Amino acid sequence: MSGGQFSLMKTQRFLPLFVTQFFGAFNDNLLKNAVIVLISFHGMRLFGLAPELTIQLTAALFILPFFFFSATSGQLCEKYDKALVARFVKQMEIAIMMIAALGFFLESGAILMSTIFLMGVHSTLFGPLKYSVLPQYLRDEELVGGNGLIEMGTFVSIILGQVAGTVLIDEFHSRTAIVGALMLCAVVGYLAARQMPPAPSAISDLRVDFNFVRQTFAIIGHAKQNRAVWLSLLGISWFWFLGAIYLSKLPTYASEVLGGKASVYTLLMTLFSLGVGLGSVLCEKLSGRKVELGLVPFGSIGLCLFGIDLYFATPAKALSPMGWLEFVSDASHWRLMADFTLIGIFGGFYIVPLYALIQSRSEPTFRSRAIAANNILNSLFMVVSALFAGVLAALKVDIPTVLLSAALLNIVVALYIYSLLPEILMRFVVWILTHLMYRVKVDGLDHIPDEGPCVLVCNHVSFMDALIIAGACRRPVRFVMDHQIFKIPVISFVFRTARAIPIAPSKEDPEMKARAFDKVAEELANGEVVCIFPEGKITYDGEMNPFRSGVEDIVLRTPVPVIPMALRGMWGSFFSRKNGPAMQRFPRRFWSKIELLAEPAIAPAQVTAAGLQTQVARMRGDWK
Structure with missing residues (x-):
């Protein structure tokens, strides 16, 4: 249309x-x-x-x-x-x-x-x-x-x-x-x-x-x-x-x-x-x-x-x-x-x-x-x-x-x-935050199937990444996110209502990490869409961190298609770590243009962390 x-x-x-x-x-x-x-x-x-x-x-x-x-x-x-x-x-x-x-x-x-x-x-x-x-x-x-x-x-x-x-x-x-x-x-x-x-x-x-x-x-x-x-x-x-x-x-x-x-x-x-x-x-x-x-x-x-x-x-x-x-x-x-x-x-x-x-x-x-x-x-x-x-x-x-x-x-x-029905209020918070701060151009999101499980992977630039993806996708998305981000005031309401899955590094809390992977398997078994940020942390310099092997473990346990995504233009926003800690300065950018791209799904047997990183980096290009 x-x-x-x-x-x-x-x-x-x-x-x-x-x-x-x-x-x-x-x-x-x-x-x-x-x-x-x-x-x-x-x-x-x-x-x-x-x-x-x-x-x-x-x-x-x-x-x-x-x-x-x-x-x-x-x-x-x-x-x-x-x-x-x-x-x-x-x-x-x-x-x-x-x-x-x-x-x-x-x-x-x-x-x-x-x-x-x-x-x-x-x-x-x-x-x-x-x-x-x-x-x-x-x-x-x-x-x-x-x-x-x-x-x-x-x-x-x-x-x-x-x-x-x-x-x-x-x-x-x-x-x-x-x-x-x-x-x-x-x-x-x-x-x-x-x-x-x-x-x-x-x-x-x-x-x-x-x-x-x-x-x-x-x-x-x-x-x-x-x-x-x-x-x-x-x-x-x-x-x-x-x-x-x-x-x-x-x-x-x-x-x-x-x-x-x-x-x-x-x-x-x-x-x-x-x-x-x-x-x-x-x-x-x-x-x-x-x-x-x-x-x-x-x-x-x-x-x-x-x-x-x-x-x-x-x-x-x-x-x-x-x-x-x-x-x-x-x-x-x-x-x-x-x-x-x-x-x-x-x-x-x-x-x-x-x-x-x-x-x-x-x-x-x-x-x-x-x-x-x-x-x-x-x-x-x-x-x-x-x-x-x-x-x-x-x-x-x-x-x-x-x-x-x-x-x-x-x-x-x-x-x-x-x-x-807090989902309605949650979507309102997401809609206000994303539309006040950004003009989001999306391309390729029709690669996300209308039904059935899949995993989304994306580069991690800011504390708003999950909200932008949630606001752009037609289907509800279950995010796997660092437990510290999960606790951020105001947007924590969004994450809790959206049933996000908090996770911690194994050296910090191995039991939380195990529970997170169990929950991911459960959500995928129920036909849900799960999104992870394979870098495991938000970038400090605008460059992508190495993708960790968690995505390989997920699809090995529950073989589902993996859809690569890339955020462009978020580096330098109020919620990114450019020039110091995020959210510590008065926002200088309102309604700035950003892009969210997606490409066709990758079969679970072909998924590797290194391969996904190469593809996401290519999709992101020079626009951080």
């Missing part, structure tokens, strides 16, 4: 899926927003309910199918070819849009509310499909970029659906145009689904259990067995807890708190959605085309900071009713608009790596049901979110304070999740 993630848009294995989900999400939001505008600004009522409660009901009707049908949907997407399921779902959407047309022409709130429920059923069926099919269509290095494009497309379609729903109702008062747009998008989505390549089932003999209660508990119980996947599901659901608060309160926030017309509400939704789309697309660039969990804490920090700032950026009292152009022209609103955009951007940083982790670490035979479990949890968290917002509303808490409470609560929840 030399052209980056956007080159996927030229391929049949991605573009039809993108178009199908784009127009489905557009229709969801066109329909919902048209109904919300009719309720909020044009006096449509249902059963005499107040506008805010009617809007809450609209959200509840869309969420409800996720409880009833997610388990069944996950099974159907597991059992049948996902491309065929997509076509069926799109045919169903065309029928739903016909019912919506009747509701608009009859101006019937009851019919329109029923179609919102049915579109919730549509989204329930399509959700597990669009995420679980990505690993079938995309290569591992394309997964983050593909997820980013899907999230971007989803939120851009939200923007367009919101704008279209508002403009067609509020500006043109045209039911005919809305019905035409809904039908056109449903048909285009169906035609795109027909172009999706086959995505065969991984478990075609699965027996579908239509008892949604039993299956809901079954798939959630199965998801809990994989700790990383389960906590990622909870993390995504928490994002939708926050999102549900923002989305449900935004119409009232725009009209009553800001004194805006419907176009101001649409503007704020547009900024938020554009932000999520931009953050989602940037994930591939920031993560180096791999599943980078370090972006998750980065995203949650931004959600907290800008969510809190939104409270202080909100005007003390509403001004006279204004349209979006008047709102934008007032410089006092720019900070508020920036907050909405940045909340969206950091939301994209937060959510895309979690989706990619679920896809990459779920078993292929359970992937669709894992996404279904995610949908169930998302809907549950959104209901809890509605109850949370409802309780605060009953207590007469104003909307800016409700949004502030959500941002503050996010701090507590984020810290709790990261304490349960």
Whole structure:
């Protein structure tokens, strides 16, 4: 994928899926927003309910199918070819849009509310499909970029659906145009689904259990067995807890708190959605085309900071009713608009790596049901979110304070999740340190196999070498390192969480050395990647020290391929020993360019310490 993630848009294995989900999400939001505008600004009522409660009901009707049908949907997407399921779902959407047309022409709130429920059923069926099919269509290095494009497309379609729903109702008062747009998008989505390549089932003999209660508990119980996947599901659901608060309160926030017309509400939704789309697309660039969990804490920090700032950026009292152009022209609103955009951007940083982790670490035979479990949890968290917002509303808490409470609560929840899965926080530390200090260019890392054991060997220039390699490799790496480096404050957290293996020279602690070699053999037997620095110590003069025979002992005991690597440009950095002890002077180099190279694996029978040293020295060249 030399052209980056956007080159996927030229391929049949991605573009039809993108178009199908784009127009489905557009229709969801066109329909919902048209109904919300009719309720909020044009006096449509249902059963005499107040506008805010009617809007809450609209959200509840869309969420409800996720409880009833997610388990069944996950099974159907597991059992049948996902491309065929997509076509069926799109045919169903065309029928739903016909019912919506009747509701608009009859101006019937009851019919329109029923179609919102049915579109919730549509989204329930399509959700597990669009995420679980990505690993079938995309290569591992394309997964983050593909997820980013899907999230971007989803939120851009939200923007367009919101704008279209508002403009067609509020500006043109045209039911005919809305019905035409809904039908056109449903048909285009169906035609795109027909172009999706086959995505065969991984478990075609699965027996579908239509008892949604039993299956809901079954798939959630199965998801809990994989700790990383389960906590990622909870993390995504928490994002939708926050999102549900923002989305449900935004119409009232725009009209009553800001004194805006419907176009101001649409503007704020547009900024938020554009932000999520931009953050989602940037994930591939920031993560180096791999599943980078370090972006998750980065995203949650931004959600907290800008969510809190939104409270202080909100005007003390509403001004006279204004349209979006008047709102934008007032410089006092720019900070508020920036907050909405940045909340969206950091939301994209937060959510895309979690989706990619679920896809990459779920078993292929359970992937669709894992996404279904995610949908169930998302809907549950959104209901809890509605109850949370409802309780605060009953207590007469104003909307800016409700949004502030959500941002503050996010701090507590984020810290709790990261304490349960310290790998996420560890990756954040690695990501911050490596991206703050260096621009890392990598070449040849595709020689590291996607599965199975191997040993990486590399020259040893600085105390940051292990972190740079860990940050660049797609797979987790078990490092064998000097026990003194293992104890360095701050980065020792990284090494412990990454399950690094401390080692000492035999003359200093022969028992520790023996335990280290036993642990290396165990990790390789379990199919892990192990990295060693055969020099045994960091260079004092920039030149490579002789490679010791430990690597020969490792492959003699556990014959696995050995992949030579070379770091270039680290000599002279803050973490190297140039001009004296490392980390004793103020850093003079920030964001400096370095390189990490790898060459094809060497068969275990051909591995020698001297041969590896010659090869690594050649790869490093004169750039120390």
